[in-house]
Amino acid sequence: MLLRKVEKFLRAHDMPATKFGRLAAGDPRFVLDLRMGRIPRPRTEARTLGWMAEFAATAAASDTEILEKKDFAHAL
Numbered sequence: 001m002l003l004r005k006v007e008k009f010l011r012a013h014d015m016p017a018t019k020f021g022r023l024a025a026g027d028p029r030f031v032l033d034l035r036m037g038r039i040p041r042p043r044t045e046a047r048t049l050g051w052m053a054e055f056a057a058t059a060a061a062s063d064t065e066i067l068e069k070k071d072f073a074h075a076l
Contacts, residue, residue, distance in 0.1 A: 002045050003034045009052050013059065024051040 009061070010020055021030030026050055036038070040048070 002048065003031075005049065005052070006031055006034060009056070013055070023055075024048050051054060 017031035
């Protein structure tokens, strides 16, 4: 179920629902509508899941980069 995955994503990335909707679907009410029972089209669902995966990968890469820089700073 898309809503469950979105809610988990919002908690994991500490992201407001309206920001997620704006970035992932171009609709700030997207998550609010899902919470009210909106069933997105399969293409919208796939696009949203793809955006979430890309965002998570980018966030993980930047987190790793930050940690590597911190480790390097401690080595000096």
